[in-house]
Amino acid sequence: MFAPIETRRAADAIIEQIRGQVAEGALVPGDRLPPERELAETFGVSRNTVREALRSLENTGLLTLKKGAAGGAFIANDVAPAIVSGFQDLFAFGVIRPEHLAEARLLVATTSARLACERASDAELAELAACVDDAVAAGAAGDMAARSEANLRFHRLLAEASGNPILAVLTDAITGINRGFADAAGSPPNRQILPSRKRLMACLLARDAEGAAREIAEQVKAVERFYMKELGRERRPVQKPARKGAG
Amino acid sequence: MFAPIETRRAADAIIEQIRGQVAEGALVPGDRLPPERELAETFGVSRNTVREALRSLENTGLLTLKKGAAGGAFIANDVAPAIVSGFQDLFAFGVIRPEHLAEARLLVATTSARLACERASDAELAELAACVDDAVAAGAAGDMAARSEANLRFHRLLAEASGNPILAVLTDAITGINRGFADAAGSPPNRQILPSRKRLMACLLARDAEGAAREIAEQVKAVERFYMKELGRERRPVQKPARKGAG
DNA sequence: ATTCTTTTAATGGTTCAACCATTGACAAAT
DNA sequence: ATTTGTCAATGGTTGAACCATTAAAAGAAT
Numbered sequence: 001m002f003a004p005i006e007t008r009r010a011a012d013a014i015i016e017q018i019r020g021q022v023a024e025g026a027l028v029p030g031d032r033l034p035p036e037r038e039l040a041e042t043f044g045v046s047r048n049t050v051r052e053a054l055r056s057l058e059n060t061g062l063l064t065l066k067k068g069a070a071g072g073a074f075i076a077n078d079v080a081p082a083i084v085s086g087f088q089d090l091f092a093f094g095v096i097r098p099e100h101l102a103e104a105r106l107l108v109a110t111t112s113a114r115l116a117c118e119r120a121s122d123a124e125l126a127e128l129a130a131c132v133d134d135a136v137a138a139g140a141a142g143d144m145a146a147r148s149e150a151n152l153r154f155h156r157l158l159a160e161a162s163g164n165p166i167l168a169v170l171t172d173a174i175t176g177i178n179r180g181f182a183d184a185a186g187s188p189p190n191r192q193i194l195p196s197r198k199r200l201m202a203c204l205l206a207r208d209a210e211g212a213a214r215e216i217a218e219q220v221k222a223v224e225r226f227y228m229k230e231l232g233r234e235r236r237p238v239q240k241p242a243r244k245g246a247g
Numbered sequence: 248m249f250a251p252i253e254t255r256r257a258a259d260a261i262i263e264q265i266r267g268q269v270a271e272g273a274l275v276p277g278d279r280l281p282p283e284r285e286l287a288e289t290f291g292v293s294r295n296t297v298r299e300a301l302r303s304l305e306n307t308g309l310l311t312l313k314k315g316a317a318g319g320a321f322i323a324n325d326v327a328p329a330i331v332s333g334f335q336d337l338f339a340f341g342v343i344r345p346e347h348l349a350e351a352r353l354l355v356a357t358t359s360a361r362l363a364c365e366r367a368s369d370a371e372l373a374e375l376a377a378c379v380d381d382a383v384a385a386g387a388a389g390d391m392a393a394r395s396e397a398n399l400r401f402h403r404l405l406a407e408a409s410g411n412p413i414l415a416v417l418t419d420a421i422t423g424i425n426r427g428f429a430d431a432a433g434s435p436p437n438r439q440i441l442p443s444r445k446r447l448m449a450c451l452l453a454r455d456a457e458g459a460a461r462e463i464a465e466q467v468k469a470v471e472r473f474y475m476k477e478l479g480r481e482r483r484p485v486q487k488p489a490r491k492g493a494g
Numbered sequence: 495a496t497t498c499t500t501t502t503a504a505t506g507g508t509t510c511a512a513c514c515a516t517t518g519a520c521a522a523a524t
Numbered sequence: 525a526t527t528t529g530t531c532a533a534t535g536g537t538t539g540a541a542c543c544a545t546t547a548a549a550a551g552a553a554t
Contacts, residue, residue, distance in 0.1 A: 023339045046538045048295055052302045059303040067506040068546025077340035083333035086326050092270045093324035095412050104413045111354055165342050166351045293509045314535040315517025
């Protein structure tokens, strides 16, 4: 007979409206929203409420807030970082565990390699080759951090060369979590990685999809084994700290 | 000689601190944060600033804010929806396009099917079978919406049965975007889907990974073809609405 | 005229104090 | 034992005020 009343929070309604405009294409990257004071009047809420909405949207990468005279809230499609940190959160909560990550890395890397073989442009192949050279140079110079960065960048470039941005985002997400491992375990030896990279580049240039997939699969597995060994050696029991509040 | 000073926003610093506590495991799901007024005093900022931070974190699914006497900010690992809406945003911005989605769907579904063959428990297999039955019943009753939901749920269950939550999250993300297609294009005919589902279930029960992967791949491709045909028929030119503000 | 400096206005960032709305616990009445 | 009323804790919202930053306009010096 009577239906329960729904009371939405004002900020959530604002978020929804802005998201809706973006989804419809009425707001495209670069567009500027009215100033906060004006939005407050338009929505009939206080400026603080508008700010809560804008800040949340900025936090998800949908908006960029710039202060100053020509400032304001601008539509930005910098959403990938939010996805990456979302996966990081899932890892922090233990929903995603290292073995899941390893499996996903293998899947994403091999798929990227296959598709890159079919679709990579000459420019992308050149960039990949240059990335390998960077890793070689960094390794020769003893700069392990730079070498590690180059190796991670290689995965990113490979995913981009696949032509599917979903793979690129996933690579970022996996890399974002993996970076913690790399910091804790140190870098795997170059003598394993670099020859594999050379062979992989040869497969890419020859458009040998299965060969490329096999090559990067072996390399990914080798790196995983290295991490597991290193981290297993100095494994600490899972932190189970004192819980605060009313758990 | 002098380095540029960094002026961080107070709310961002608070977000980072809370995220850090979660990442360290000092805050686990269910834990309750101190009340906003207390947090404001602890951080030495105003309550509004605390709220901006808490609202952003709630928006990303890391916190749940409950009002009332025993209310407060609780740690929640309900992060998956944020990832899903992140992918939806990428689609809205045109970064992810339908062909990317189709490719990803194929990859995720076939991988899920393979892994589910190896790992699915009897209970999970039973749930999958029940889901197929639901779809059959809904189709027989003419409830297209329920049938569509059951079909989408099948993908979700299959991904869960793979044992890798990353696949489950990706399935949610892809489904979230695809739902728009389903609404626009209507439901594909049952006579295509259901026999395929039966064969797939047989493969799962027989632990025939390659057979299962092949089966769901064919079905996914068929559905994609259906959508492309339906949407191509009544294709509208990409909405290019009037741009607001200073683009 | 050109260049440098100053001023000004627009805008986000933050604070404060207050009040409302909801919720759950406890007490009181039945 | 059940209902009802009261109360305190807590998030939700408001409005006004002020600060900090930025870009553009105005003005001054050359």
